[in-house]
Amino acid sequence: MRDPRHLGLAVLAAVLAVLPFVLPNSFYLDLAIRMAINAIVVLGLNLLIGFAGQISFGHAGFLGIGAYASAVLPTHYGVHPMLALGAGAAAAGALAAAVSYPIFKLKGHYLAMATLGLGIILNIAFRNEAALTGGPDGMPVPSLELFSFTLSSDRDWYWVVAALLVVSVWASLNLIDSPFGRALRALHGSEVASKVVGVDIARYKMAIFVMSAVFASIMGSITAHYVGFVTPTVSEFFHSIELVTMVVVGGMASVFGSLVGAVLLTALPQILATFEGWETVAFGAILILFMIVLPRGLVPTLAARLGKGG
Amino acid sequence: MALLDIHDLSIAFGGVKALQHVSFSIDSGIVYSVIGPNGAGKTTLFNLITGVYTPTSGEIRLDGAAIHGRPPNELARRGMARTFQNLQICLNMTALENVMVGAHLRLDRNLVKAALRWPSIRRRDADLRDEAAELMRFVGLDRYTRARADSMPYGALKRLEIARALAMKPRILFLDEPAAGLNPTETLEIDALIRKVAATGVTVVLVEHDMKMVMSLSDRILVLDYGRKLAEGTAAEVRQDANVIAAYLGAHA
Ligand SMILES: Nc1ncnc2c1ncn2[C@@H]1O[C@H](COP(=O)(O)OP(=O)(O)OP(=O)(O)O)[C@@H](O)[C@H]1O
Ligand SMILES: [Mg+2]
Numbered sequence: 001m002r003d004p005r006h007l008g009l010a011v012l013a014a015v016l017a018v019l020p021f022v023l024p025n026s027f028y029l030d031l032a033i034r035m036a037i038n039a040i041v042v043l044g045l046n047l048l049i050g051f052a053g054q055i056s057f058g059h060a061g062f063l064g065i066g067a068y069a070s071a072v073l074p075t076h077y078g079v080h081p082m083l084a085l086g087a088g089a090a091a092a093g094a095l096a097a098a099v100s101y102p103i104f105k106l107k108g109h110y111l112a113m114a115t116l117g118l119g120i121i122l123n124i125a126f127r128n129e130a131a132l133t134g135g136p137d138g139m140p141v142p143s144l145e146l147f148s149f150t151l152s153s154d155r156d157w158y159w160v161v162a163a164l165l166v167v168s169v170w171a172s173l174n175l176i177d178s179p180f181g182r183a184l185r186a187l188h189g190s191e192v193a194s195k196v197v198g199v200d201i202a203r204y205k206m207a208i209f210v211m212s213a214v215f216a217s218i219m220g221s222i223t224a225h226y227v228g229f230v231t232p233t234v235s236e237f238f239h240s241i242e243l244v245t246m247v248v249v250g251g252m253a254s255v256f257g258s259l260v261g262a263v264l265l266t267a268l269p270q271i272l273a274t275f276e277g278w279e280t281v282a283f284g285a286i287l288i289l290f291m292i293v294l295p296r297g298l299v300p301t302l303a304a305r306l307g308k309g310g
Numbered sequence: 311m312a313l314l315d316i317h318d319l320s321i322a323f324g325g326v327k328a329l330q331h332v333s334f335s336i337d338s339g340i341v342y343s344v345i346g347p348n349g350a351g352k353t354t355l356f357n358l359i360t361g362v363y364t365p366t367s368g369e370i371r372l373d374g375a376a377i378h379g380r381p382p383n384e385l386a387r388r389g390m391a392r393t394f395q396n397l398q399i400c401l402n403m404t405a406l407e408n409v410m411v412g413a414h415l416r417l418d419r420n421l422v423k424a425a426l427r428w429p430s431i432r433r434r435d436a437d438l439r440d441e442a443a444e445l446m447r448f449v450g451l452d453r454y455t456r457a458r459a460d461s462m463p464y465g466a467l468k469r470l471e472i473a474r475a476l477a478m479k480p481r482i483l484f485l486d487e488p489a490a491g492l493n494p495t496e497t498l499e500i501d502a503l504i505r506k507v508a509a510t511g512v513t514v515v516l517v518e519h520d521m522k523m524v525m526s527l528s529d530r531i532l533v534l535d536y537g538r539k540l541a542e543g544t545a546a547e548v549r550q551d552a553n554v555i556a557a558y559l560g561a562h563a
Contacts, residue, residue, distance in 0.1 A: 171425040178424030178431055179417035182403070186411045189400025196360055197478055198386030198415040207421055253402065 005173050008256050012169060016162040020155060029154045031270065033226065036161040037219050039262035040168045042246045043255065044215030049244070050252035051176060052208045053188030054104065055112045057240050058119025062213040064126050064235025065092040066220025071141040071230045072132050081144045085221040092217030093210045100206040116237065123235040138231030141224040157226050164222075165259075168215070172255050184208055185253070238280055245287045251297025260299050311374055313338040313482060313513055314359070319368035319378075321358060328354040329537045331368070336482075336515060336530075341508050343516045343524045346534035352517040353395050355534070356484050360392050361385045372482075387415055391480030393471035395487045395517070401460040405451065405470055408459055409442035410435075412477025445473045449503055465496050472503065482513040489520050501527065525549070 069088025073079035186194040224230045250261025312335035329351045357363040361382035370378040449469040489497040531548045533540040541551040
């Protein structure tokens, strides 16, 4: 508890515990669930972008893998939803591992383009494999059974997602402050220095890319089951941009920044509902604005102002 | 047998022949210096030996085993450590964490155990924190054990690089201009620090422009000029070498 970050974890758990009792109606409960889901994906993405310093503009593709695994495998092949979720995560992880070797030879713009291309290819695959995925119209997703318990009410979903969020934050905090996490941050700070102290940087980049892909795929599955329907929009380029914007707004290399970014930008489309169709523009504008005015993001900037030093 | 054996080492960057047919060897436990005017190829030599660059031709042997072309992370495993002329400190981390990264290979780097806050990892990290703080005191950074790296002055960062390298528990330590940009007092302190490190049995290879420091510290000196070996020997031998006087000292006088 001496560590402010563990205080943050306690505060988060407390807020999540009382939230469903104070939210006025199911609209807000639904919003909270989607915020928490996004927060977990953004946490994983921030480990890659903020901590390890590697960009990905294709992460929605991994969400899509999870979402479609949970839709297609139970529907067409009778696979148990939990097994389908696991298979999606394994597939996303395997794909991330397979592409990471050529991809991480690239830096900067080239890395951005390669990950963007990967996301687009996945999106096209989901769109075109209509026999399996329902094409652009999407397909229904059966409900998720946890052992003998079927998740149906929003309350149930809320507790599952809230528990996942707390565990993810706890695990991320642990990871960052470990030999693995220090190596990850070190290769961001100086690739040559980390190589010379013995860090196999290609392996570390791969490990964190795989981990963030697995996070995304699992949350893609959860989203699909929660919504009960999946369309190719889940894996669209714009969704990848949304996720990156959440990382940037909340703050690169900040665990709690990831939560703040996800919460704010999940709420934004609700606020902008009257400007239907301008969402993309709004996200783009926010991304540019933060890059210029507040490049460190909200939470790290605030922490520095308060003199806590991050 | 020498600890490090360099034979007929060359590297070219496009048309620039940065090193040409350089041979020498370094015995265990000595302070060995590499000097030469700007652009002579000193940093390039360090980059070749530590695996950052791959030689165009020639051999590098550590304890008799060929290591040229091996990646830096493998050479780190074999006991090689270095600092950088252009600081390579991770400014996104604290000073202490920079030193802790030096111990990378001695730690359990498992991702899953780390995420689960495995007790053995926590305990080892707690010990390592003490160890790293001790190393910071050893290099004279007592004041900065709780500092962020990006808040430290240049001279302190130079020492932090040495502390990080020492955290590797190396057998051979390469220091690329540790006193560059330091004032005379700080330079004397670095001189004393290098002696302290050498006294612990670590072989030190030093690139430095401060001749007083080099001449007084070094057991042997290699002189490079335009990528070629100009002379090699003890400080007294090198100082009297006609080629060195003509080409190197003459040019500087
Ligand atoms: N990566 C590189 N690409 C192209 N040329 C290089 C590279 N590294 C070094 N060189 C060239 O090799 C030559 C030797 O450079 P090096 O940095 O080794 O010199 P140095 O002896 O360390 O000089 P200084 O005392 O200024 O540090 C220079 O001409 C330099 O421009
Ligand atoms: Mg140099």
